[in-house]
Amino acid sequence: MKTKIDPDELFQRYKEWTLLGPHKFRTVILLAQKAIDDTSCSTVAEIGVFNGGVTFALAEIALTVHAYDTFEGMVNVNEEVDGTKLPDGRFKTKQTALQELRLHSGIQVFKGTFPETAADTKYSFVHLDIDTYHGIKESLLYLKDHMMPGGIIVVDDYTFKNTPGCTKAVDELSGTLLPPHIKAGCQALFFF
Numbered sequence: 001m002k003t004k005i006d007p008d009e010l011f012q013r014y015k016e017w018t019l020l021g022p023h024k025f026r027t028v029i030l031l032a033q034k035a036i037d038d039t040s041c042s043t044v045a046e047i048g049v050f051n052g053g054v055t056f057a058l059a060e061i062a063l064t065v066h067a068y069d070t071f072e073g074m075v076n077v078n079e080e081v082d083g084t085k086l087p088d089g090r091f092k093t094k095q096t097a098l099q100e101l102r103l104h105s106g107i108q109v110f111k112g113t114f115p116e117t118a119a120d121t122k123y124s125f126v127h128l129d130i131d132t133y134h135g136i137k138e139s140l141l142y143l144k145d146h147m148m149p150g151g152i153i154v155v156d157d158y159t160f161k162n163t164p165g166c167t168k169a170v171d172e173l174s175g176t177l178l179p180p181h182i183k184a185g186c187q188a189l190f191f192f
Ligand SMILES: C[S@@+](CC[C@H](N)C(=O)[O-])C[C@H]1O[C@@H](n2cnc3c(N)ncnc32)[C@H](O)[C@@H]1O
Pocket: 017, 018, 019, 020, 047, 048, 049, 050, 051, 052, 053, 054, 068, 069, 070, 071, 072, 073, 074, 075, 090, 091, 092, 093, 112, 113, 114, 115, 129, 130, 131, 132, 135
């Protein structure tokens, strides 16, 4: 078990390294902490890491963080479902950030397209932040069998106008192959 740290303090520490604002960031940290406590499983993941702010913060509260990203930016964007705001290559990770992620003893880096890169393990908590219809749908279909009972997935950008594919993927799976989601601002929460 790691000591609890105030989410707002973590935000101040890592805000230069994340696209998330303070409210979404706090939700992620509080729910990750709850899922770790409820499941007694301290293995968590971020899928869609970019420069790593959320991943570094998760590593302060979890023993093991799996960091999944192409680290080359967006891939397989389909303008018909994802709109025009997410060109391939957007959000390419800074080299310095990738080096820091690789050097961190609590973080395991998986470079490539999720879920092809997925480690065969179960998670208490996942932050899923990859924006595209195809990526989010495939990821959720994979994750539904890789969550601990009591685990939580937070999907970023649900109902955000620039990521219509994210909303479509969540709506198609919610309450059918996945438990019904809870909408919290522009985040979708799945409780297992
Ligand atoms: C919006 S950014 C993530 C922001 C990050 N969570 C933060 O806190 O700033 C989206 C990321 O998803 C990654 N990505 C997109 N599709 C992916 C996929 N199928 N597998 C792995 N990474 C993917 C991109 O490379 C990009 O870094």
